[in-house]
Amino acid sequence: MTALTLQGISKAFTIRYNRADSLKSKFIGIFNTRYREKKRTLWALKGLDLEVYRGETLGLIGANGSGKSTLLRIIAGIFPPTEGRLSVNGTVVPMIELGVGFHPELTGKENIYLNASLYGLSKKEVDKIYSKIVDFSELKDFIDTPIKNYSSGMYMRLGFSIAVHIEPDILLIDEIFAVGDEHFQRRCIKKMEAFKEAKKTIIFVSHNAAAIQSMCDRVCLLNQGKIHFIGPPKEAIARYLELIDGG
Amino acid sequence: MKQVFSYGHLLKNLVIKDLKLKYRGSILGALWSLLNPLIFIIVYTIVFKHIIRIQMENYGIFILAGILPWNFFASAVSMSTKSIIDNGNLIKKVYFPREILPIATILFNLSQCLLAFLVFLPVAFYMTGLHISILWLPYILSLHTMFTLSVAFILSAITVFYRDIIHLTEVGLMLLFWGTPIIYPVSMVPKFLNFLINANPLTPFITAYQNVIYEKAEPCLAIHLKMWILVSITLIVGYQVFKHCNPNFAEEL
Numbered sequence: 171m172t173a174l175t176l177q178g179i180s181k182a183f184t185i186r187y188n189r190a191d192s193l194k195s196k197f198i199g200i201f202n203t204r205y206r207e208k209k210r211t212l213w214a215l216k217g218l219d220l221e222v223y224r225g226e227t228l229g230l231i232g233a234n235g236s237g238k239s240t241l242l243r244i245i246a247g248i249f250p251p252t253e254g255r256l257s258v259n260g261t262v263v264p265m266i267e268l269g270v271g272f273h274p275e276l277t278g279k280e281n282i283y284l285n286a287s288l289y290g291l292s293k294k295e296v297d298k299i300y301s302k303i304v305d306f307s308e309l310k311d312f313i314d315t316p317i318k319n320y321s322s323g324m325y326m327r328l329g330f331s332i333a334v335h336i337e338p339d340i341l342l343i344d345e346i347f348a349v350g351d352e353h354f355q356r357r358c359i360k361k362m363e364a365f366k367e368a369k370k371t372i373i374f375v376s377h378n379a380a381a382i383q384s385m386c387d388r389v390c391l392l393n394q395g396k397i398h399f400i401g402p403p404k405e406a407i408a409r410y411l412e413l414i415d416g417g
Numbered sequence: 418m419k420q421v422f423s424y425g426h427l428l429k430n431l432v433i434k435d436l437k438l439k440y441r442g443s444i445l446g447a448l449w450s451l452l453n454p455l456i457f458i459i460v461y462t463i464v465f466k467h468i469i470r471i472q473m474e475n476y477g478i479f480i481l482a483g484i485l486p487w488n489f490f491a492s493a494v495s496m497s498t499k500s501i502i503d504n505g506n507l508i509k510k511v512y513f514p515r516e517i518l519p520i521a522t523i524l525f526n527l528s529q530c531l532l533a534f535l536v537f538l539p540v541a542f543y544m545t546g547l548h549i550s551i552l553w554l555p556y557i558l559s560l561h562t563m564f565t566l567s568v569a570f571i572l573s574a575i576t577v578f579y580r581d582i583i584h585l586t587e588v589g590l591m592l593l594f595w596g597t598p599i600i601y602p603v604s605m606v607p608k609f610l611n612f613l614i615n616a617n618p619l620t621p622f623i624t625a626y627q628n629v630i631y632e633k634a635e636p637c638l639a640i641h642l643k644m645w646i647l648v649s650i651t652l653i654v655g656y657q658v659f660k661h662c663n664p665n666f667a668e669e670l
Contacts, residue, residue, distance in 0.1 A: 183668060193581045247512040249667040262512075270510040275438055284434055287427040288511050 172259065173340055173371040174222040174245065179254035181215040181240050181395075214240040216395040218254070222340075225369035227362075229382045229403060231410050232392035238375045241392070242266060242342050245373065260339025260371075263289055267344075268329030274318035278309055278328055281317055285332050299335045306357070307331035327354055334361050340371045359385075379407050418656075420514040427513060431521040436528065454485070454533035458540060473602065475631070478541050482630035483599035483623045485537060486558070489530035490565050490619065491590050497522045497569030498576045498583045505670035515663050516656075519569040527562055541630055548633035557625045557636070563648045564622065567655030574662035577669050597623055618647050 186209055215237045222228050230238045244251050246264035271288050272281045282303055286296045304310055307327045309320075317325060334341075362385060365372060376382050382389060382403055389406035391399040391413070399409045421428070440446045461484070462477040473479060500522045501508070501515065508515065538551070576582040597619045598606065606614050614620055621643035625636040 193579050196579075243509075243667070248509065250664050264511060266510045267506075271507050273434060273438070275441055276434065280434075280437070284430045287424075287430045288507070288513055290424055290427070290513065292426045 171224040172221050173224045173226070174220075174259070174373075175255075175257045176218050176220040176245075177255040179215055179218040179220075179241075179244060179251045179256060180213060181237075181244060181249075182252045183212045183214055185210045185212050214395055215244070215251070218395075218397060220390065220397065220400075222371060222373065224259075224339075224371055225366070226388065227366055227372040227374060227386045229386035229389035229406070230373060230375045230392060231377070231382060231389060231406060232398075233414070235394075236392040237395040238392055239266070239344060242344055242373065242375060245340075246342055258340065261290075262340045262342060263333060263336050263338035264342040265330070265333045265344065266342070268326050268333065270329075272317055272325070272329065275316055277316055278304075278313040278320070281328065282332055285329070286336060289333075289336050289338075291336060299337075303328075303331045303335045306335065306361070308354075323351065323354075330358060334358075334365070338370070340373065341365065342373050344375045345377070383407065418516070421516050421520070424514055424517055428517050428521055428524070431517065432524045432528070435521070435525045450529065450532045451536055454536045457533070458537055462540075475545055478545055479602070479627060479631045480600055481537055482541070482627045483597075485530060485533045486561060486623060486626050487594065487597065487599050487619075488533070489526055490561070491594070492529070493523050493526035493565050494568050494572065495586055495590060496526065498572045498586050500569070501573045501577050501666060502580075502670060508666050508670055515666060516570075516659065519573040519659075520566065522573075523562065523566045523569055526565075527558075530558075538630075545631070545633070550629045550633045550635055553625070553629040553635060557622065557629065557644075560644045560648050561622045561626075563652055564618070564644075567648070567651035570655035570659040571651075574659045574666075577662065577666055593617070593619060598627075599623055602627075618651075621647065 218241070230241065232238050242264060243249055243266070244256065245258065246262055246266070248264070269281075269285070271285055273284065276284065279300075282300065283293065283296050286299075287293075304313055307324075307330075309324060309328055312320065312324065317328070320328070359381075362372065372385075374382070374385060386403045388401060389403045390397055391406045391410050393413060398413065399406055436447075440449050443449060445452065458481060461481055465471070465477045465480055470476075497519050500518045504518055507513075534554075572582055572586060596613055596617050598614060603614060603620075603624070621640045625640050625644065628634050628636045628640070
């Protein structure tokens with residue numbers, strides 16, 4: 171049972187120097203090469219083949235710029251791959267940043283409804299999970315306060331709490347384990363374990379070797395846009411360290 | 418497009434958010450959405466009845482019949498240029514049908530326009546009498562909204578690549594205002610400028626509003642046809658432009 175299949179996924183970004191952002195510079199560029207836009211193509215991902223199984227927790231590791239975040243964004247549908255095929259079975263919730271779309275002037279409650287609808291939930295569906303979200307975030311006393319008055323930890327807690335209660339089939343997590351205090355982090359890990367037990371698929375980007383080792387069933391090591399290694403967490407981390415020392 | 422419907426709740430929430438935020442922190446709150454058009458209407462009536470006196474019966478009503486829909490068009494269009502770029506953070510971090518953003522902008526402005534009509538129509542009825550022709554208003558407003566949405570699709574998408582569009586739109590709207598028979602009737606336009614008025618895509622819509630509110634007449638067949646043709650062409654073109662640009666939004670922002 172696969173949750174996700176990637177076939178030959180490549181992603182090219184166009185890096186522009188001398189960016190012609192306005193019509194004027196575009197126009198001048200016709201006559202004057204100095205003002206012409208210069209382009210360079212950067213292949214962030216090169217021919218990735220990957221299968222992720224239902225109920226599996228897959229770790230993604232690799233140096234900065236190895237393509238981890240790009241891969242997550244392609245899976246989330248934020249931008250299309252340049253080449254290759256992607257098939258996803260089920261709903262995907264990306265946690266690339268917590269509290270995306272929160273508006274500071276709105277209260278915690280209003281933001282819960284707005285944020286959840288961003289992930290495609292209807293009002294009825296939010297009504298059902300609303301109390302769970304509030305309980306988990308431990309923000310009951312502040313839920314009718316505009317979130318501009320929240321501390322950054324409270325803000326993150328609310329964001330995380332919404333994302334995990336949406337209960338998608340596939341959850342994408344990008345480096346957000348530095349959320350809240352020790353107490354809240356432990357509860358996050360518990361929640362993730364409950365997720366695993368419920369046979370949900372998790373794809374998890376982190377630089378935290380301990381978290382990767384304890385959470386993941388398999389780990390995929392990316393290097394310069396290609397899969398360098400895929401297998402058991404312990405070995406993947408060893409290979410990663412090797413790669414850093416070698417380079 | 419089918420996806421837009423499944424994200425209907427997001428659309429609703431975005432419009433509600435803008436409405437809530439508009440008057441949050443103010444003492445009179447939502448009352449402002451009625452007060453604002455009320456004051457606008459009073460000022461226009463006074464100015465054009467007692468100061469700038471033009472030989473036309475109920476000139477104030479004539480102007481307001483055209484200027485309220487114009488205000489809707491102008492503010493919707495100028496807001497729409499920023500509807501994608503101002504939400505760059507959302508677009509880069511979450512997947513949802515991007516069409517929602519310009520649609521939400523239009524609906525927000527439409528709600529403001531409806532409130533303005535809510536205040537204005539009783540005044541118009543009081544001064545010029547009620548006529549069955551007013552039943553055409555929802556039909557005209559729907560076509561006008563579709564047309565505005567098409568323009569918003571094009572502008573919001575292209576602004577992502579060329580920020581000049583924001584300024585170009587401001588200037589364009591100013592020119593368009595004077596080129597549309599809003600504060601003057603078409604009959605006042607000299608013959609050699611008639612072609613400009615006829616080429617203006619807003620003319621049939623504004624004329625239709627004036628027909629049903631001021632002249633108490635059904636819009637003529639030519640106006641119906643012009644509105645339908647404009648709406649169908651711009652909606653197809655606008656949506657195609659938007660669809661074409663859409664995959665590149667996340668990278669460009």
